[in-house]
Amino acid sequence: MSKIRVGIIGTGGISHFHMHGYLAQSDNCEVVAACDINEPKLKAFGEQYGITKLYTDYNEMLAKENLDAVSVTTWNSVHCPATVAALNAGANVLCEKPMAMNTQEALQMEEAAKKNGKVLQIGFVRRYGMDAHAAKDFIDSGAAGDIYFANVSYLRRNGCPGGWFGDKRYSGGGPLIDLGVHVMDLARYLAGRPKPVAAYGVTFRNISATDDDGTPKAWTIDTSGGEFERNVEDFATGFIRFDNGFVMHVSASFTLNIKQDHGDVEIFGTKAGIKLGAPSEYYTSDGKNGVLDDEKYNKPSGFNDIFDYQVAHFIDCVKNGTPCIAPAEDGVALMRMIDAIYESARTGKEAIIEY
Ligand SMILES: NC(=O)c1ccc[n+]([C@@H]2O[C@H](COP(=O)([O-])OP(=O)(O)OC[C@H]3O[C@@H](n4cnc5c(N)ncnc54)[C@H](O)[C@@H]3O)[C@@H](O)[C@H]2O)c1
Numbered sequence: 001m002s003k004i005r006v007g008i009i010g011t012g013g014i015s016h017f018h019m020h021g022y023l024a025q026s027d028n029c030e031v032v033a034a035c036d037i038n039e040p041k042l043k044a045f046g047e048q049y050g051i052t053k054l055y056t057d058y059n060e061m062l063a064k065e066n067l068d069a070v071s072v073t074t075w076n077s078v079h080c081p082a083t084v085a086a087l088n089a090g091a092n093v094l095c096e097k098p099m100a101m102n103t104q105e106a107l108q109m110e111e112a113a114k115k116n117g118k119v120l121q122i123g124f125v126r127r128y129g130m131d132a133h134a135a136k137d138f139i140d141s142g143a144a145g146d147i148y149f150a151n152v153s154y155l156r157r158n159g160c161p162g163g164w165f166g167d168k169r170y171s172g173g174g175p176l177i178d179l180g181v182h183v184m185d186l187a188r189y190l191a192g193r194p195k196p197v198a199a200y201g202v203t204f205r206n207i208s209a210t211d212d213d214g215t216p217k218a219w220t221i222d223t224s225g226g227e228f229e230r231n232v233e234d235f236a237t238g239f240i241r242f243d244n245g246f247v248m249h250v251s252a253s254f255t256l257n258i259k260q261d262h263g264d265v266e267i268f269g270t271k272a273g274i275k276l277g278a279p280s281e282y283y284t285s286d287g288k289n290g291v292l293d294d295e296k297y298n299k300p301s302g303f304n305d306i307f308d309y310q311v312a313h314f315i316d317c318v319k320n321g322t323p324c325i326a327p328a329e330d331g332v333a334l335m336r337m338i339d340a341i342y343e344s345a346r347t348g349k350e351a352i353i354e355y
Contacts, residue, residue, distance in 0.1 A: 003028060003029055003030045004028060004029035004030070004068045004069050004315060004318055004319060005029075005030065005032050005065065005066065005067050005068045005069070006022055006029050006030065006031045006032065006067065006068070006069045006070065006071070007031070007032065007033040007034065007035065007061055007062070007065055007067040007069075007070045007071075007086075007091070008031060008033075008034040008035065008045075008070070008071050008073060009034075009035045009036075009058045009061070009070060009071065009072050009073065009074055009078075009082045009086070010035070010036060010071075010072065010073040010074030010075070010078070010082075010096075011034050011035075011036040011038075011041055011042050011044075011045035011073075012036070012038075012041065012073065012074075012075075014073050014096060015034075015045070015071065015073040017303065017304060017307040018071040018073055018094070018307065018311060019031060019049055020304050020307055020308060020311075021307045021308045021310060021311025021312065021314075022071075022311055022315075023049075024308045024311070024312070025311060025312055025315045028315050028319055029068075029069065029315055031049065031051060032051070032053055032065060032067070033051065033053035033054070033055065033061050033065045033067065034046060034049075034051050034053070034054055034055070034061075035054070035055040035056065035057070035058045035061045036056065037056055039056060042054050042055075042056065053065060058082050058085060058086070059085055062085055062086055062089035062091065063089070066090075067086070067089070067090075067091045068091060068092065068318060069091055069092045069093070069094070069314070069315070069318050070082075070086040070091045070092070070093050070094070071093075071094045071095075071096075072086065072093055072094070072095040072096060073096050074096075075164045075165075075170045075171065076098055076100070076101055076164075076170060076171050076172050076177070077101055077169065077170045077171070077172070079095050079096065079098075079099065079100050079101075079105070079109075080100045080101065080105035080106075080108060080109055083095045083109045083112070083120065084108060084109055084112045087109075087112040087113055087115075087116045087118050087120065088112060088116060090116065090118070091118065092118045092119040092120070092121075092314075092317070092318045093113070093118065093119070093120050093121070094121045094123060094310075094311070094314045095109070095120065095121070095122055095123060095331070096123040097122060097123045097124055097125075097181050097182065097185070097331075097334075098172065098177045098178070098181045098331075098334065098335065098338065099122050099328070099331030099332065099334065099335055100172070100331070100335055101172035102172060102335060102338075102339055103332065103335040103336050103339050105335075106328070106331055106332040106335040107332060109328060109331070110328035110329060110331075110332050113328050119314070119317045119318055119324055119327075120324075120327065120328040120331075121310075121313070121314050121317065121324050121326050121327065122326050122327070122328065122330060122331035122334075123310065123326075124182070124185045124186075124189070124326045124330065124331075125182075125306050125307060125310050126182050126183070126185065126186045126306070127185070127186065127189055127310075127325065127326060128306045128309035128310050128313070129301045129306050130278075130297040130298075130299055130301045131265075131276040131277060131278060131279070131280045131297075131301065132186060132189070132190070132276070133296075133297055134279065134280045134292035134293075134294070134297045135190050135265075135267065135274050135276055135280050135292065136189070136190055137292075137294075138272075138274060138280075138282065138292055139190055139191075139192075139267070139269065139274070142271075143271060143272060143282075144267070144268075144269030144270075144271055144272040144273070144274060144282070145269040145270030145271030145272065146269055146270045147190070147191045147192065147246060147267060147268070147269045148245060148246055148247070148268060148269065148270070149246070149247055149248070149249075149267075149268040150187035150188075150190075150191060150246070150247075150248045150249070150265070150266065150267045150268070151248075151249050151264065151266045151268075152180075152183035152184060152186070152187045152248065152249070152250050152251075152263075152264065152265050152266070153183065153250065153251040153252065153262070153263055153264050154175070154179035154180055154182060154183050154251075154252045154253075154263040155251060155252065155253045155256055155258055155261060155262055155263060156175070156179070156253055156254055156255070156256070156261045157253075157255070157256060157257070157258050157259075157260060157261055158254075158255050159254055159255070159261060160174075160175075160230075160232075160234070160254035160255060161178075161254075162228075162230075163228050164228055165178060165232075166228060166229070166230040166231070166232050166254075167228040167229045167230065167231060167232070168229075168231050168232055169229070170228065171232060172338075173232055173233065173236075173338070173342060174203070174232030174233040174234065174236065174252075174254055175232075175233065175234070175235065175236060175252035175253050175254045176201075176203070176233065176236035176238070176250070176252045176338060176341060176342070177338050178252075178254075179252045179253075179254075179263075180236065180238075180250050180251075180252035180338070181334055181338065183250065183252075183263060183264075183265050184240075184248065184250050184334060184337055184338075185330065185334050186265050186276070187248050187265055187267055188242075188248070188330075188333065188334070188337075189330070190265075190267050190274075191242070191246050191248075191267065192244075193330065193333070194242035194243055194244045194246050195242060195243040195244075195333070196240050196241070196242055196243075196333060196336050196337045196340065196353050197241050197242060197243050197352070197353050198240070198241045198340065198350050198351060198352050198353055199238050199239065199240045199241070199337060199340035199341045199343075199344055199350070199351050199353070200238060200239045200341075200344050200349075200350045200351070201236065201237065201238030201239070201340070201341030201342065201343075201344040201345045201351075202236070202237055202238070202344075202345050203233035203235070203236045203341075203342070203345040204233060204234060204235045204236075205232075205233050205234055206234065206235070207234050207235075207255040207256070207257070232254070233254075233345075234253060234254050234255040234256070235251070235252070235253040235254075235255070235256050236250075236251070236252050236253075236341065236345070237249070237250065237251045237252075238250050238337075238340075238341035238344070238345075240337050240340070240341070250341075264276075271284060271285070272284045272285075274292070278301065279291040279292055279293040279297065280292040310326075313325065313326075336353050337353075339351075340352075340353050
C-alpha cells in the first residue's frame with residue numbers, strides 16, 4: 001500500500017499533537033491537506049509543516065484530496081458533521097474526544113462508520129499511557145478480582161480554557177464533557193467496557209473566576225468563528241451504574257477551591273485496588289501494597305508520546321486492518337454517560353439510560 005493520505009480538519013492547539021504522531025509515522029503516511037475556518041491559523045499551520053493544500057471548507061478538501069484518513073480536531077460542535085462528511089467521502093477518521101455534543105450525534109457518526117466500512121477511532125488518548133497498560137494487564141490477569149467501583153477525578157483550581165470551551169453551543173458542556181471524559185473512559189475501559197444504565201449527577205456554576213477588570217480568567221480567549229458566551233458548569237460530579245453492577249464516581253472542574261490541580265483514577269476489585277500513576281500502585285485485602293513496574297511499562301508517557309502511540313494505532317488500523325481499541329461504540333457509551341449526568345443535574349432525579 002502506498003502512503004496513507006491524511007487530512008487535518010481543525011488546525012488549533014491539539015492538531016499539533018496529531019501532527020507529531022503523523023510525522024512519527026512518516027514511513028506509512030503523509031499529511032497532505034489541512035482545513036480550518038480561521039485562515040491565518042490555517043496558513044501558519046501550512047507553513048510550519050510544509051502543507052500546501054489548505055482549505056477553509058472541509059467538504060471541498062474531502063471532495064478534492066482523495067484522503068484515506070482524517071483527524072477531526074475542531075471544537076466539539078463540528079466533530080459530528082466533519083466526521084460524517086469524512087466517512088462518507090471514504091476516509092477513516094480519528095476524532096478527538098469528546099466524540100460529539102451528545103449521544104444522538106455520536107450514534108449518527110457510528111452509523112456512518114458502519115455504513116462506509118471505515119475506522120472511526122475516538123481520541124481517548126489516556127488509554128495509551130503506560131499507567132493504563134499496566135493497570136489493564138493487571139486487571140486482565142485476574143489479579144484485581146471482579147471490578148466493582150471506580151473513583152475518578154480531573155480537577156482544576158482555575159482552568160477554564162475560555163473561548164469556545166466555555167460556550168455550550170460549541171462545547172456541549174464544561175469540565176465534565178471536556179476533562180471528565182478522559183478519566184471516565186479510562187475507568188470504563190479498565191473495567192472491561194460495561195454498559196452504562198443509569199446516572200445521578202449534579203453541576204454547579206458557583207465560582208466566577210475573573211480578572212480585576214471582569215474578564216473571565218482563562219488560558220486562551222479566541223473569538224475566531226463566533227462570539228463566545230461563558231455558560232458551562234464550573235464543577236460537575238456524578239455517579240454512574242453499569243449493567244454488570246460496576247459503579248463509577250466522577251468529579252471534574254474548571255474552577256474549584258482546591259489547593260492545586262489534580263486528577264485520580266482509582267479502580268477497585270474484590271482482590272485488589274489500583275491507583276494509576278507513574279508507577280501505578282495496587283493494594284490488596286491481605287495487606288499487600290505494590291507497584292506495577294514491569295520493564296515493559298518503562299516507555300515514555302508524556303503528552304507527545306501518548307499522542308504518538310494513539311496515531312500509530314490509528315495508522316495500524318487503517319493500513320493493516322488491526323481492530324481498533326477505541327472504536328465509535330466506546331465514544332457512544334461515553335456520550336450516554338455524560339448525557340445522563342447532565343440530564344440528572346437538570347431534573348434532580350436519577351437518569352435512566354434507554355437503549
Ligand atoms: N485529547 C486531549 O487531551 C485534548 C486536549 C485538548 C483538546 N482536545 C480536543 O481537541 C479538540 C480541539 O481542541 P483545541 O484545544 O485544539 O481547540 P482550538 O480552539 O485550539 O482548535 C479548534 C480549531 O477548530 C477550528 N474549527 C472550528 N470549526 C471548524 C470547521 N467547521 N472547519 C475547520 N476547522 C474548524 C477552529 O477555528 C480552531 O482553529 C476539542 O474537541 C477538544 O476537546 C483534546
